Amino acid sequence: MEHKAKHFKKREAILNCLRSTNTHPTAEWVYAQLKAEYPDISLGTVYRNLALFKEQGLVISVGTVNGAERFDADTEPHVHFICHRCNSVHDLPGMIVPESLTSEVDRYIGGRTESCSLSFTGTCRECLSRT
Ligand SMILES: [Zn+2]
Numbered sequence: 001m002e003h004k005a006k007h008f009k010k011r012e013a014i015l016n017c018l019r020s021t022n023t024h025p026t027a028e029w030v031y032a033q034l035k036a037e038y039p040d041i042s043l044g045t046v047y048r049n050l051a052l053f054k055e056q057g058l059v060i061s062v063g064t065v066n067g068a069e070r071f072d073a074d075t076e077p078h079v080h081f082i083c084h085r086c087n088s089v090h091d092l093p094g095m096i097v098p099e100s101l102t103s104e105v106d107r108y109i110g111g112r113t114e115s116c117s118l119s120f121t122g123t124c125r126e127c128l129s130r131t
């Protein structure tokens with residue numbers, strides 16, 4: 001019973017950690033934030049829980065940036081911008097995929113679009129100002 005409670009606490013901590021940031025972190029980042037408070041947590045535990053959360057629809061994957069999967073606790077559809085220099089992932093919350101694009105896809109495929117994840121890649125403001 002005690003083991004189960006501890007297990008649950010770690011799950012909650014991983015989810016809360018992800019919900020507390022908008023940096024779209026990697027599993028390694030989440031692990032680094034939590035290991036001081038949960039010394040017995042392992043990177044494998046973080047990976048397993050994130051995979052589970054993804055399956056349960058609690059988090060989404062933004063995709064792989066520079067070899068590492070990035071996670072987002074905001075599961076509402078929104079557009080991302082990924083900087084290929086510093087690997088930062090930004091939200092574009094006010095931007096929605098236009099209906100016209102969706103219907104064009106539907107026409108082309110002859111099917112029906114149910115979801116869309118859109119991300120732009122480029123250089124962010126900080127990186128641009130450093131050049
Ligand atoms: Zn950048």
Ligand SMILES: [Zn+2]
Pocket residue numbers: 024072074078080090091
């Ligand atoms: Zn996001």
